[in-house]
Amino acid sequence: MNFDDTPEEAAFRAKVRTWIDANAPKHLEPELKRAGFASSGIESEDPLAASKAWQKRKAEAGWACLHWPKEYGGGAATPIERVIWNQEEGVYGALSSAFIIGQGMCGPTVMAWAKEEQKRRLLPPLASGEEIWCQLFSEPAGGSDLAGLRTRAVQANDGSGEWIINGQKIWTSGAQHSDWGLLITRTDPDVPKHKGLTMFFLDMRSPGVEVRPIKQANGQSGFNEVYFTDVRIPDEQRLGAVGQGWEVSLTTLMNERLSIGSGMSTGFPELFQFCMEAEIDGRPAVDDPAVRSRLAQFAVRQSGLKYTGMRAITALSKGQTPGPENSIGKLVAGATMQELAMFALDLQGQAGVIQNADSPMNARFQGMLLRSPATRIEGGSDEILRNIIAERVLGLPGDVRVDKNVAFKDIPTSGRSKA
Amino acid sequence: MNLDFSDDQKQLQEQVRRFLADRCPPSAVRAILEGPEPFDRALYKGLGDLGVLGAAIPEEYGGVGLSHLELCLVAEELGRALAPVPAASSIYLAAEFLLHAGSNAQKRAWLPRLASGEAVGTFAFVEGAGRMSPDKIHAAVKDSRLSGVKSPVPDGDSADVAIVAARSGGGRGEGAISLFLVDLAGPGVARESLETIDPTRSYAKLTFDAAAAEPLGGEGEGWRIAEMVMDRAAILMAFEQLGGADRALEMARDYALERMAFGRQIGSFQAIKHMLADMYVSATLARSNAYYGAWALATGAAELPIAAATARVSATQAFQHCAKNNIQVHGGMGFTWAFDCHLFYRRSNALALALGSLSTWEDLLIERMRGANAAAA
Secondary structure: OEOOOOHHHHHHHHHHHHHHHHHOOHHHHHHHHHOOOOOOOOOOOOHHHHHHHHHHHHHHOOOOOOOOOHHHOOOOOOHHHHHHHHHHHHHHHHHHHHHHHHHHHHHHHHHHHOOHHHHHHHHHHHHOOOOOEEEEOOEOOEOOOHHHOOOEEEEOOOOOOOEEEEEEEEEEEOHHHOOEEEEEEEOOOOOEHHHHEEEEEEEOOOOOEEEEEOOOOOOOOOEEEEEEEEEEEOHHHEEOOOOOHHHHHHHHHHHHHHHHHOOOOOOHHHHHHHHHHOEEOOEEHHHOHHHHHHHHHHHHHHHHHHHHHHHHHHHHHOOOOOOHHHHHHHHHHHHHHHHHHHHHHHHOHHHHHOOOOOOHHHHHHHHHHHHHHHHOOOOOOHHHHHHHHHHHHOOOOOOOOOOOOOEHHHOOEOOEOOO | OEOOOOHHHHHHHHHHHHHHHHHOOHHHHHHHHHOOOOOOHHHHHHHHHHOOOOOOOOHHHOOOOOOHHHHHHHHHHHHHOOOOOOHHHHHHHHHHHHHHHOOHHHHHHHHHHHHHOOOOEEEEOOEOOOOOOHHHOOOEEEOOEEEEEEEEEEOOOOOOEEEEEEEOOOOOHHHHEEEEEEEOOOOOEEEEEEOOOOOOOOEEEEEEEEEEOEEEOOOOOHHHHHHHHHHHHHHHHHHHHHHHHHHHHHHHHHHHHHOEEOOEEHHHOHHHHHHHHHHHHHHHHHHHHHHHHHHHHHHOOOOHHHHHHHHHHHHHHHHHHHHHHHHHHHHHHHHOOOOOHHHHHHHHHHHOOOOOOHHHHHHHHHHHHHHHHHHHO
């Protein structure tokens, strides 16, 4: 057992480090390091422009989407090389957040299902950050029960073969900056719900697409609603067969859980730092036995996630596929972050209620408190993740699905119960 | 980056698992639970013959001369099988004390016998309730004679030799404590078996009345050596706990698949599925933390004390969590004597206290992280 690179890994790391040192936007480093929770922290210039500039520079040197094939704008690197890149990119990795959904989820779906000439057209600008993608999956009526979605696609009977889209998506990250969207629709309401879905990609500037930001419970607006009114999509932009949309979506969701779960922060290092500085009865909080007990609970979760990640990297380094243990990442990190934020505020006493620049660690814990409920829901809620562990890892039976063999139009929904 | 065991090590683990499946079925654990014997002597001798007790003991002292990584995996299997043997006392503790602080003569006298399983060693440390501190130790050695009472001592009723922490010399605080090797067959040693929550691992009260005691390690060095060895033992114990946690989770999963209620497998109810998923999360965190401990143990890393406390806290939580919910998944049947759930419940709670309680290790973990943080600043 060791935490050392192989000679090949060490050589790759040295190459990456040299390039980053010569090319990274170092003038942004102080801002990126100070970043609060859930933002890149860039204020001195347009954050999206800064992100695009760094991504473009990486793409030109062959460092963008490292694991993708070269003909699609990638670097044809091994999985372990991708891990090393991410470790070395460090704080600058925060500049990539605008591209995570496109490169992590939409790209792999396009790669698996689009025609060759489409892949050559769409993937390189996605890799280089010149074009941004969003994922149009969740709906007001279909979140955890994604296949319950209601956005309709009907093929026009004017001989064009085009599809006409009407409906609404919700929780779409980055829709306001996006050039393209990956859209799942219902094409046949007369068959059971999983069988009547079809996947498309569309130009987000198509007539009839309207993006409205959602004001979130924490006051920020990272997500949007997207409305479709008679939006037309050419049939060539269909991914997979008509009615095969569910299968196509699984490519995306599999990649979603992989990219969201890896390397998530729990906030423990910041809490520990705070407990070294804060005082209880004139002594450092970290010396209080009750504080120590809570800190230890958080510490072993943080450490367990860290070394679970290292076990996955070990598998990658040996050319193997990581085991199912990685499925615990977001489940543990999300809940830990929320409990930890509550504990940090508790240590601040009545002043914990204050969320301004004078709050400890630049109000980081107050920000975590208000953002963490979303972490426990987005990208698969805690309950969906427990189902996945129970079914795919432990081999327990799937849920009883009362809607499985019922035509979609006959499934009872909120406000439309079965008579 | 390699945070995994080698194929050879995994093969050894598989061999030990098969051996224990054959020689240590639940009926063998119950024989100790319900019978007069303090441990399964034939099983223990078999483990010695297999060479696994001496996995981390050098060949010159009668061991096999592998490494502590192999011993970690042996420990995991002992935990999984709930093996009713004194390996923790004799190998994780007594042998480690001898290896790290024993004289050449002491090593030669005892290590070969501990490695073969012919003799059992233990560490006589605790004196009564509460977290241990140097002030709690009243047993004392004067003119090479030990007097005092140690209780509870793991496997104290069957051990042949004990490493004893006692006062000697004029030091204060930690410096007042030294270690001594005591042959428990000698005069001046009285033993009294104790009733415990887990009779498959026995405990005794040892009363010493001018028993012959030879120093192990330097005078006043006892507390420091004991902390070091208990850290090492905590990592091995974490693997035992991990083995037990995994097995308890498997039992619960298997029962959830088999048991029908309301016309369906109970494992199809989300209340049960989510309980099992949470057990898997605990066991997975504990495994990753235990591997961190194994790395520290094998490489002698400076962060071993932090890794040991991390592995220990995480494994204690996981085994307790999995063992108690294993009963819950089994429902009423899980509370019968006939089902094996209580064996895991007992063991999980006994191991949670061996080497010091959960709250003690939580405190140690944060104390050590604080120290490392201050050193880095």
